[in-house]
Amino acid sequence: MTSEPLKSLKGYKVLVTGGAGFIGSNLCETLLKHDIKVVCLDNFSTGKRENIKPFLKNPNFKLIEGDIRNLPDCHKACEGVDYVLHEAALGSVPRSIKDPITTNDVNVSGFLNMLVAARDAKVKRFVYAASSSTYGDHEALPKVEDVIGKPLSPYAITKYVNELYADIFHTTYNLNTIGLRYFNVFGKRQDPNGAYAAVIPKFVQQFMDHESPVINGDGSYSRDFTYIENVIQMNILALTTTNKEALNTAYNVAYGERTTLLELTTLLKEHLGKFDKDILNIEIKHRENRLGDIPHSLASIEKAKRLLNYKPQFNISDGLKEAVSWYWKNI
Template structure:
């Protein structure tokens, strides 16, 4: 099977490439990535065919997708705050970019497309846990662009019989996810601060909750979707946990064996207050997937990041 991973040099993409190559000698992996947030270092020593370019570049995308059996579409311009600051680039990368990927799949004998949407599409809808049939109420241009991502996929399934499966990701974390930029995810931001002796920055009161999902579980699920050629509608890729940021900080303190300084800041515009997945559809579709707990995943992530950063002595 020939698989193209868009955004394959990024955090989730590179973890997926490692999984695919480790699990199946018959899989040929291609990656297209413009390296705007990913890094070739993430693909070091991996036997992938790399295409340096944007999914918005129709020529290079067509070349990368030629003859593939499946596309895992992870390339995106992430971050709610970035989309609020600059909405048009988010739309172009996430909505128009997805349209280009779907066209490339359609041109390749209806290649199977597994693609990343986001829990942010639920937005202001207060219902917990978030079941896929809830009304989506996006609160940011990023969330709107991700809703467009999955809706374009469903439209192509309806109009062209394209086999698709959109996953709604919930706060994916794990080894390979660094901070170091303005739009970094919360776990690497907290860990980098903790390991370098700086206060942990919390936007709001820290009582906002998230359904953190370990990257190993995510790539296991995507691998199963590819090998079993599973198709369907939007599917939450999370397992129904609910952890506040203050609880997360307490867990980090426990793992590091010392208290941490915290700085509480203004709440960010567009941030969802609470997020928790209903995992009924995921469990029924992928009964063999066993999730890695937040505690175990956090330990593995701390071990990995400790090797990347200068640390302060434990007290």
């Protein structure tokens, strides 16, 4: 993306909650590259210290180790801050099904704490990670922002509640907010390990270990996989837009194309095969579909194009090429 929007943030301070996480650390990196002051709030429950290690000696970077479930931590993080990028959350549909209470504590109570702290600090704008899971059982494709269904998991409920709270904080306290409904984000620093790892880094790790990835279902389920650079672009546009019509609403953050899981594994083999030809011969295994999974996901990005001038630069194949290269060098 052009650096023009980032120039308008010079001299301001941006808080990135969950800044040691996958998306958060990529946002911190972009802001710091453009000489913007960054505060990172993270409790390292899912974020990783190695993700922010390169930033610790940067005079524009400040780390606050704290928890969004603790309101004083949120107030401390918001001191002197002009803008908030709220990425801190507990992701994963399966994790929310297994432990709905913790997911709700972090994603709803923690979110509310951050809104209160941002309001009290009189921040200029609060941009937060929403989710495509908000579309729930609404089957029509592509997904358009103002038409949603019933949530299919505790996680989806929490992310929808975030949007409701953000709307109330605008109408009641005049806090400007923008929600970004992420669609299956992938890219460098996304953790391939753990029970709740996202499908792309998990499959990459398995292919590199010469293991057979396991697809839930027959592989026909599809997703609008979105490379991290497209997500960074949307966050910066949301922070810097001067279009008042663009504020206090939610946007899909995606590329606008869908890829089946079988197509995904084919592309991963193709890109990884350039590093290790044996990967081309690894077979794919299947098991039953997973509880709470949505069969198909495809975003309309027309609203983001129209109101924020969003122009995604990376399609699935280009993004995978970049991501695979990073994983090959780093894991």
